[in-house]
Amino acid sequence: MIPRYSRPEMRAIWEPETRFRIWFEIEAHAATAMAELGIVPKEAAKIIWERGGKAKFDVARIDEIEAVTKHDVIAFLTHLAEHVGPEARFVHQGMTSSDVLDTCLNVQLVRASDILLADMDRVLAALKARAFEHKNTITIGRSHGIHAEPTTFGVKLAYAYAEFARGRERLLAARKEIATCALSGAVGTFANIDPSIEAYVAKSMGLAPEPVSTQVIPRDRHAMYFATLAVIASSIERLATEIRHLQRTEVLEAEEYFSPGQKGSSAMPHKRNPVLTENLTGLARMVRSFATPALENVALWHERDISHSSVERFIGPDATITLDFALNRLAGLVEKLVVYPENMRRNLDKLGGLHNSQRVLLALTQAGASREDAYALVQRNAMKTWETGADFLASLKADKDVTARLSAAELGAMFDDAYHLKHVDTIFRRVFGAA
Numbered sequence: 001m002i003p004r005y006s007r008p009e010m011r012a013i014w015e016p017e018t019r020f021r022i023w024f025e026i027e028a029h030a031a032t033a034m035a036e037l038g039i040v041p042k043e044a045a046k047i048i049w050e051r052g053g054k055a056k057f058d059v060a061r062i063d064e065i066e067a068v069t070k071h072d073v074i075a076f077l078t079h080l081a082e083h084v085g086p087e088a089r090f091v092h093q094g095m096t097s098s099d100v101l102d103t104c105l106n107v108q109l110v111r112a113s114d115i116l117l118a119d120m121d122r123v124l125a126a127l128k129a130r131a132f133e134h135k136n137t138i139t140i141g142r143s144h145g146i147h148a149e150p151t152t153f154g155v156k157l158a159y160a161y162a163e164f165a166r167g168r169e170r171l172l173a174a175r176k177e178i179a180t181c182a183l184s185g186a187v188g189t190f191a192n193i194d195p196s197i198e199a200y201v202a203k204s205m206g207l208a209p210e211p212v213s214t215q216v217i218p219r220d221r222h223a224m225y226f227a228t229l230a231v232i233a234s235s236i237e238r239l240a241t242e243i244r245h246l247q248r249t250e251v252l253e254a255e256e257y258f259s260p261g262q263k264g265s266s267a268m269p270h271k272r273n274p275v276l277t278e279n280l281t282g283l284a285r286m287v288r289s290f291a292t293p294a295l296e297n298v299a300l301w302h303e304r305d306i307s308h309s310s311v312e313r314f315i316g317p318d319a320t321i322t323l324d325f326a327l328n329r330l331a332g333l334v335e336k337l338v339v340y341p342e343n344m345r346r347n348l349d350k351l352g353g354l355h356n357s358q359r360v361l362l363a364l365t366q367a368g369a370s371r372e373d374a375y376a377l378v379q380r381n382a383m384k385t386w387e388t389g390a391d392f393l394a395s396l397k398a399d400k401d402v403t404a405r406l407s408a409a410e411l412g413a414m415f416d417d418a419y420h421l422k423h424v425d426t427i428f429r430r431v432f433g434a435a
Contacts, residue, residue: 005283010324013111014317020057022104023076026201027091028052030183030193033200040090047087055083073097094193098304099183102217105316106178107205109225112320113175119327120168120232124161126334128432131157135424138417139253139344140355145245149355150348150420153254153339158431160239165431167232174228177221181205182213187303215304219297222312226294229319233287236326240277240284243337247274253344257336276333283326290315348417352385353392359414360396360406367405377402 012018028049035045057079066075074097081088092100135154140147181202185193195209202209210217246254256276258264264271293315297308348355357378364374381395381402393415397408 005325006321007324007328010112010115010321011317013108013115014321016059016062017057019104019108020059020062020076022107023073023100024052024055024057024080026100026103026183026205027077027080027095029201029204030093030095030197031090033197034090034093036200037194037196039093039194041087044087044090048084048091051084051087052080055080071097073100094185094191094197095183096186096215098213098216099185101309102213103181103183103201103205103207105312106180106207106217108316109178109222109320110175110206112316112324113171113178115324116229116232116320116327117168117171117175119324119331120164120171122331123164123327123334124168126331127157127161127164130154130334130337130339131161131428131432134339134341135428136421137339137341137344138348138421139341140348147347147351147355149358150417152421152424153341153344155424155427156242157334158428160235160242162431163235163238164232167228167235170228170231174225178225179207180210180217180221181207182210182215182217184210184213184215186215188212188214188216216300216308219294219300219308222308223291223294223298226315226319227291229323230288230291233284233323233326236330237281237284239330240280240333243333244274244277244281247277251343251347253340253347255338255340256333257338276329280326280330280333283322283329287319287323287326290319351392352389353415354382354385355420356392356415357382359419360402360411363410363414364402364405369405 028045031040031045031048034040035042057076061082062072062075062079065078066072069075069078077088077092080091084091131154133154134157135152137153138150139153139156141149141151181198182188183193183198183201184190184195190198198209201207212218243254243256245251247256255272256274258272263269264273264275293311297311300308361371361374361378364377365371369377377399378396381392381399384390384395385392393411396402396406396411402411
């Protein structure tokens, strides 16, 4: 966790104090359920809640105990007993460490998911607002980085909106996937703990019982979760890369907001660099990097090993904290993005109307030319524009092979850019609905 790329609410989920508080709640809820079954005295369960609930768990003290025990859960239970007193002997009855650790991790990931979902809502709101603002702002579409045909800047943002909407649905599914609880005891057989206790704790913690936990919750769930975060990160990078290209001096169709007093370079006072989108690209790479170890965690030995444990101590906090920061940075970027419609128009016109080449090609085929001949006719005139800067429409009108099939008026009609935008409303209805 790097403070530079951390936000307080998400960071708090992964603080030791939060983790120990969740551990206590798992143990206390289990004690309550055991008391209902007559396994522990009801008064003991009440005392566990009262004294443990008021306790301020001392991280340094727990670390001190763990230095001797070499076991984090035992260290916590020892410290809890210092607060609870004799009734602490009824804590952790029939449970194993993984019951606490795995259930806690899933609680943390669920809470992280809720923050990330709110983050995505902010990104989606920003994209929707800017998409409608620039719904009809014409710009050149590019394939391979080369001018293709016109689109609108609003359509570009609608594309991003649809992508992040899919990401949000995937995150909802990942949240459900990860929201399970395991209190099944050693090797997951419930030999020393009744399944009803697991069900009670699961309900109390907002989780579902894990059908088969084999002492640990299956790590395919976590693999799916972190893979989902990685896909969302890739969507962030895709949009960031688009904006980085559009901010290039030679393009300058959109630009990150440059605030008063901001400096772009220590050496060159004129610089206005795409630092936010470059930063987002790097953060996306980090979030994606956590997916591979999560996938490798799936293959554990038999009913349990702890090869996954050290990995999750890294990727749980780092992936969620980094993605939380990135999504909020992206939302702010979109909200304040500076758009230059006049530069979009200038770039669109830069190639003398070449973006209408497909219309002419199709019209020639409709007029009786073979596709091969039509392509050759259009391309030879297009290449004049590429090589000499000649006006594309003028070249077509001067080509007798072209005008033998299409009149000057017919050719001129094909250079109306509104033609390319006639279905923008359809696209927007598909993305945003009737509204």
